[in-house]
Amino acid sequence: MEEIIVHGGQRLTGNVHIEGAKNAVLPILAAGLLASSGQTRLTNVPILSDVFTMNNVLRFLNCKVDFDEINKQITIDASDQLSYEAPFQYVSKMRASIVVMGPLLARLGHAKVAMPGGCAIGTRPIDLHLKGLSALGATIERHDGYVEASASKLHGAQIYLDFPSVGATQNIMMAATLAEGETVMENVAREPEIVDLANILNQMGARITGAGTETLRIEGVPSMHGCDHSVVQDRIEAGTFMVAAAVTRGNVLIEDAIAEHNKPLISKMREMGVQVIEEDAGIRVIGPDQLKPTSVKTLPHPGFPTDMQPQMTILQLCAQGTSLLTETVFENRFMHLEELRRMNADFKIDGRSVIMYGPTDFCGAQVAATDLRAAAALVIAGLVARGYTEVTNLKYLDRGYFNFHRKLAKLGAHIKRVKAPDETVLPTHGTYTNEAVE
Ligand SMILES: CC(=O)N[C@H]1[C@@H](OP(=O)(O)OP(=O)(O)OC[C@H]2O[C@@H](n3ccc(=O)[nH]c3=O)[C@H](O)[C@@H]2O)O[C@H](CO)[C@@H](O)[C@@H]1O
Numbered sequence: 394m395e396e397i398i399v400h401g402g403q404r405l406t407g408n409v410h411i412e413g414a415k416n417a418v419l420p421i422l423a424a425g426l427l428a429s430s431g432q433t434r435l436t437n438v439p440i441l442s443d444v445f446t447m448n449n450v451l452r453f454l455n456c457k458v459d460f461d462e463i464n465k466q467i468t469i470d471a472s473d474q475l476s477y478e479a480p481f482q483y484v485s486k487m488r489a490s491i492v493v494m495g496p497l498l499a500r501l502g503h504a505k506v507a508m509p510g511g512c513a514i515g516t517r518p519i520d521l522h523l524k525g526l527s528a529l530g531a532t533i534e535r536h537d538g539y540v541e542a543s544a545s546k547l548h549g550a551q552i553y554l555d556f557p558s559v560g561a562t563q564n565i566m567m568a569a570t571l572a573e574g575e576t577v578m579e580n581v582a583r584e585p586e587i588v589d590l591a592n593i594l595n596q597m598g599a600r601i602t603g604a605g606t607e608t609l610r611i612e613g614v615p616s617m618h619g620c621d622h623s624v625v626q627d628r629i630e631a632g633t634f635m636v637a638a639a640v641t642r643g644n645v646l647i648e649d650a651i652a653e654h655n656k657p658l659i660s661k662m663r664e665m666g667v668q669v670i671e672e673d674a675g676i677r678v679i680g681p682d683q684l685k686p687t688s689v690k691t692l693p694h695p696g697f698p699t700d701m702q703p704q705m706t707i708l709q710l711c712a713q714g715t716s717l718l719t720e721t722v723f724e725n726r727f728m729h730l731e732e733l734r735r736m737n738a739d740f741k742i743d744g745r746s747v748i749m750y751g752p753t754d755f756c757g758a759q760v761a762a763t764d765l766r767a768a769a770a771l772v773i774a775g776l777v778a779r780g781y782t783e784v785t786n787l788k789y790l791d792r793g794y795f796n797f798h799r800k801l802a803k804l805g806a807h808i809k810r811v812k813a814p815d816e817t818v819l820p821t822h823g824t825y826t827n828e829a830v831e
């Protein structure tokens with residue numbers, strides 16, 4: 394077990410490099426299953442535990458997967474006979490493995506995937522995925538904790554999603570690439586990661602138009618092949634560093650961050666008095682001495698991303714006055730707040746909303762991450778807290794952030810990642826060096 398120890402109070406300054414997006418690369422890896430010939434070569438791949446898990450799922454399905462971690466490249470060869478079953482041991486580790494269902498069904502006419510359970514942030518059903526696959530002609534059966542889809546031939550269909558689910562959009566879009574005829578999907582997710590997926594699918598031979606809008610049109614093709622693709626930058630990692638820079642009154646250039654992908658965050662940060670400057674090299678964030686309070690509501694893209702909600706609450710808690718945040722996407726994404734209460738945060742949760750009474754005089758404490766973005770939020774709180782903050786449960790952080798502590802240390806944070814002895818004794822004086830250790 395490891396933990397991150399932060400000694401708060403440093404302004405972050407300098408440049409930070411952003412990785413390829415977790416939420417783009419996971420469905421893209423699954424898309425590799427669709428190539429019956431050639432190799433799919435991905436660059437700008439983030440080194441994350443979720444990527445290792447997805448690689449293992451693909452290997453289990455009989456793909457050859459080679460991860461060159463030094464060059465952040467993955468090569469997938471799915472030209473051999475694939476197997477159709479993704480068992481519980483993988484799906485339970487990572488819900489996103491459900492997106493192998495669409496490609497397997499398209500390629501083999503058969504997919505058997507363990508039902509993903511809920512997770513810390515919500516129940517997360519897959520009814521919309523299954524409705525869409527069934528509209529394409531699949532027979533869906535649920536038994537023994539598995540969902541099994543089969544079809545002798547998938548056909549195009551008109552599909553309206555009740556909610557613009559990211560995963561359902563990806564699964565159905567991938568299944569439709571090899572279906573006979575045209576599929577029209579309405580009310581689909583419009584996230585940049587959907588656009589990135591559509592881009593690679595088109596390079597692989599698919600015929601998809603409308604990615605990034607509410608309607609996708611997919612003209613089925615008989616087969617697909619490998620291609621080269623560079624994964625889009627991670628807007629959530631970029632946003633996380635933007636918040637860290639702002640909250641510490643820092644001055645940080647988030648290199649190569651794409652402002653277009655982070656519009657709602659940029660808009661809210663400016664409203665709070667943060668300088669956000671779009672430069673050729675990326676996005677520069679300069680934090681003010683005092684933050685103004687604001688209201689935020691999470692929504693599907695292009696609304697404010699739920700994956701930035703926990704980090705945003707730190708900014709709001711630091712603001713001079715009362716802020717409001719309403720979480721509309723997941724029903725249980727406030728678990729980080731109870732940990733923050735232990736760091737002096739004052740707030741009231743009312744259903745899907747939280748009222749935060751700033752400014753918070755954060756004080757260091759031992760806190761445990763409950764999910765991926767909660768982990769990042771707790772570390773950011775530690776950056777502004779008096780004294781030492783110890784964040785445990787880093788397996789969540791590692792799902793979505795590569796070298797988080799090292800990147801923060803390079804920006805001037807006093808932060809270390811250490812092996813956690815059962816009873817860690819926090820130093821009572823002095824500061825940590827900037828050198829991060831494992
Ligand atoms: C790997 C990945 O890309 N994960 C992202 C993806 O998750 P994911 O694809 O799971 O998120 P969805 O967009 O599907 O879920 C959004 C909401 O729709 C509900 N829903 C979803 C599918 C369904 O069949 N039925 C249903 O009711 C979910 O419970 C949730 O309340 O989008 C989320 C919303 O932006 C992000 O927080 C996650 O980081």
Ligand SMILES: C=C(OP(=O)(O)O)C(=O)O
Nearest residue numbers: 416488489700765766793
């Ligand atoms: C919720 C997230 O991811 P996942 O859907 O993989 O759990 C996230 O990236 O914040």
